[in-house]
Amino acid sequence: MQGLTAAQAKENLKRFGPNEIAEKKRSALLKFLSWLVSPIALMLFAAAFLSLAAGNVFDFYFILVLALLNFFVSFWQERKADDAVKKLEKKLSVEVKTLRDGAWAWIPAGDLVPDDAIRLDVGAIVPADAAIVEGENVTANESQLTGESLPKEKHLGDPLYSGSFITTGFAVARVTATGARTNFGKTMTLVENVRRRSLLEEDILRISKFLSVLSLIAVIILSAILIGQHAPFLEVLTLDLALVIAGIPISLPTVMSLIIGFGVLELSKRETIVRRLSALENLANVNLLLSDKTGTLTKNAITVEKIIRYDDRHSDADLLRLALATASQEKNPLNQAIVGKCNELGIRNDRSVVRIIPGDSERKRSTAVLTDERGARSCVTVGAVETVLGLSGAAAPFAADVRHDADESAKNGYRSLAVAEAAGDKEERMQFLGLILLSDSLFDDAPNVVQFLKENGIGVKILTGDSVAVSERIANKLGLPDGVVSKKDLDAADLSVIGAPWWGDKDVFAEILPEDKLKLVEAAKRDFEVAVTGDGVNDLPAIKIADVGIAVSNAVDALKSAADIVLLTPGIAVIETAIIEARKIFARLYSYSVYRISESLRLIVTIAVLGVIYGAYPLTPVELILIAFLNDLPIISLAFNRVAAANSPSSINVARRFTLSSLFGLIGVVNSLLMFFLATSVFHLPLPVVETLFFLKLTIGGHMLIYVAHTEKPWWRFLPSRPVILATTITQILATLCALFGWFMAAAPLFWVAVIWVWAFFWMQVSEGVKLSYARKSAA
Known part of the structure; x- marks a missing residue:
């Protein structure tokens, strides 16, 4: 052709x-128009126009400016996420x-x-x-x-x-x-929609709904009280909208996409591509890794080490030349080793390839039909020793020698490929010519990585088609002393009834076939969160049913398409990095949810209680919306926060999160109510000044809580990342300047501003003490 x-x-x-x-892309104008009709935007605009209707022209313009700033920050972050997706598409x-x-x-x-x-x-x-x-x-x-x-x-x-x-x-x-x-309208892509919602995102969105309902309940109660006191309806409605805006996490979608997008981009920098976002949560929870050997534990650079001939009429070069006929037509590590050796020695095909019958797990051999310059045809077969011996006649006088040589080679870490030839174009009456011995050494860091994974709660089991002898050698080098399971032993086991203890003394499964791998994954999933690696089409069933299916760097395209995660470089160290990064993503999402719940509880409950007691909102609409806006910058920076990966599989501990968030929220409510009472009833400060100080206390106190919530360690021993420190510093300075100089609110004396800073810092240490005490109690 x-x-x-x-x-x-x-x-x-x-x-x-x-x-x-052609991808349907939304223009910037269309994105802006779409944002205009979003629930948050509509609430902001409603608050602005209600303020205008009530005669508060400044509040109207101020709220509009904050709304537009919120859009542009979100738009900029979305563009960054889109750029990250495009980079992933190019890599795959x-x-x-x-x-x-x-x-x-x-x-x-x-x-x-x-x-x-x-x-x-x-x-x-x-x-x-x-x-x-x-x-x-x-x-x-x-x-x-x-x-x-x-x-x-x-x-x-x-x-x-x-x-x-x-x-x-x-x-x-x-x-x-x-x-x-095309018949189906498009080419299959290897990159899924990276914005598919994960289970953890669904969990946090449920939190958002809970906080929204809580805000609405507070609004209904306060509205009833204020209207009962004959407060102007427009003023009440404006305050209600402002409370809802401040109580509902406006930046939630942006933060979620940023945390996930940043994590996925970090993984891609480490040569790991995530195709299914929910796999990140599964990867953080993995406690059993069923790993292939080649390309993961051993270098994907197999080399021809030795030739063993059983026919003196053929030289080493002749065997390699015959093997080259099949190797040059199929792309896999073994064939690449043969092609590489032939290139090194200058060996070329001296016959034309008429047709190829590729190898697979069932045939266990590759076959090529060749023709020479005179038109004479011959058939060459390269494959597993027993398979090729069977084609050659197992009763051949040297069959015992072949098996002995293959077994001894396996004990020394070599893999054997048998070569046979026959006249004509069929695999009949084949002459067994010899063995090609190949070796594949371990990655230098493989033993250390396996040990690291075990120390971090992840069991490692090796699944390989190699012989028991080769597998034992690999297990010893990896520091896996618990034993090698042969195909015979595996077939004798009833995998339908085994439990977690069965896996304890088994580290390597040798001589396994693809169907064995599938059965092992099915059995393991009953007791573990399982990650599985694979490279060939026959691994597809196991990859698809695994909690996390991982395609190694040399995997065929079909497997990459089915896998949850694709590795771009060989080595188990890549998997270690992927698990650590997944746990960090989980930690960011967890710490964000703890902070968000506690902050919303503090704000909503405090304002509701003060409203019931005093019959008025303790903050103006502008102050409420300004709190929401000043919270956005630090919260968005949490997507890039420095966190510590857990040293054990992570899972959503709903009870722990709710308890910790409630404790932080309760501390916030208590110190806010106490501060308001002291300012009004003990020190008799003017109400506008109290409102300003209350605004300042809510802002800087909330940002100080970020330092407490982001780590289980003492906050001063594990500070957040620079973006978070910078964002909280800027917003706290802005809030302080607003309070000092009376920007958008009444000015407060320097003395009382300083008192609020000391007050917020003191209660930060109270929250820290409660966190550490709760951690000790949980660990006991």
């Missing part, structure tokens, strides 16, 4: 456009092997055009609608498109649909449609 030339491809690209669906873009100008090359799937010739091997996602022009034993999984879980056989001329993937064989196909013209 002749592919397109570069000129033809360029012309088709101009005619049909890129192989992608699919590439496809394409015939251009007579040569096969990997190009981005987005550059495909109709009439391109593409090659699709096992695990490859079909990037555009196409028709098969050449293939061998092709089946495709179209479940993503049709819901049919069984692979569908494909023959010459049959269509391959965009979004399906190859499960067996290989196909050369001609692209028939791209982009929006």
Whole structure:
């Protein structure tokens, strides 16, 4: 088949456009208009116009300015999150092997055009609608498109649909449609919507609803009291709206998207791509890791170390040359090792490849049909020792020697590939030629990382198809002394009834098949939060049912598409980093929810109680809305806050969070009511000054609570990050200047402003003491 030339491809690209669906982007104007009709914006505008109707022109303009500032801060942060998403999309873009100008090359799937010739091997996602022009034993999984879980056989001329993937064989196909013209309307993407709401976000949104209801109850009670005292209706309504705005966390959506977005971006910087946001919560809770060996624990750089020949008529170079026939056609670590060795020695194919039968977990071998310059055909098979011996006749005189050599090599850490050849184009009467021994060393940091994970509450179990001998060697090097489980032992176990204790003395499962991996994951999920790594199409079932499915760096595109998390570099250290970052994201969300609940409780309950006692709101609408706005900057900065990752799996402790938030909220209510009583009844300060001091106390006291709530350690030993310190410092200075110089409120004497600072700091230490006491009690 002749592919397109570069000129033809360029012309088709101009005619049909890129192989992608144009994303519907909202303009800045549309985003602004959408914000105008949001509930928070409508409440702000209602408060502003009610103030204007009541004759408070300054309050009208001031509230409008605060509303617009709130929009622009949110808009700027949303743009940052969008930029992060685009970076992720680039990192996970699919590439496809394409015939251009007579040569096969990997190009981005987005550059495909109709009439391109593409090659699709096992695990490859079909990037555009196409028709098969050449293939061998092709089946495709179209479940993503049709819901049919069984692979569908494909023959010459049959269509391959965009979004399906190859499960067996290989196909050369001609692209028939791209982009929006494909049968299903779009190309499958490897990046899901990063704004999908996670379970933890749902939890915090429930908190927001609770606080909203609490605000409305307070408003109804206060409104009834004020209207009963014949207060002007417009004034009451304006105050009610202001209290709702201050009590409901206006910045909640922004903070949520920032915490998640910042965490996902940090993970991407560490070569970890999150495809399902709810997986972050699961990852923080993981307590059992079922890991592949190759590419995770051992370097994905296998090398050919030795050749063992059983036929003197063939040299080492001859065996490598024959193996190259299959290796050059399939992309996997073992084949890449053979190709690399041949390149190193200058070995080239001396025969043409007529057809390839790719290897898979069932065949356990790859086969190539070759033809020489005279047209004579031969068949070469490379694969598992026992499989190839079976094709060669297990009764061969040297079969015992082959098995002995393979076993001894395994004990020394080598993997063996057998090579056999036959005349003709069928795997019949094959001659066993020899073994190619390969090695794959551990990552230097693998033992330390495994130990770290165990110390942090995560059990590590290795699942491998290697022999028991190789597995024992790996287990010893990793410091996993509890034993290797063979395939025979695993088959004898009843996995349907095992419990958590069964896993305790088992570290490595050897000789396992994909169906064994699936059974182990199903059994483990009954007692653990399970993360599973994989790289091939056969790992798909296990990856899909795991609590967290992880595609390693060399995984096929189909597996990356199904996984929750994709690793871009090999090594188990990447998984360690991902778990730590996930726990940090969890910690940020948790500390934010504790702070938000306690602050809203303090503000709403205090104002409601004072309203009932004094028959009036203790703050003006402007002061209430100014408190809400000054809270936004520190709260948004919490998305970038410095937190400590828990040293054990994290989960939502609703009772602990509610108790701690209630304690902080109660302390805030008590000291606020006490401060108001002392200012009015003991020191007899003018009411406008009391309102100013009350505003200042609520603002700086709330921001000091951030330092207490963000860590379980003493706050002075684990300060927040610089953005949080800067944000709280700026807003506290602004609040103090407003109180001192009478900006938007009555001016307060310097002495009383200083007293409020001391008062707030004192009660900060009370909250700190309660937090530490509660922590000690919980740990006991």
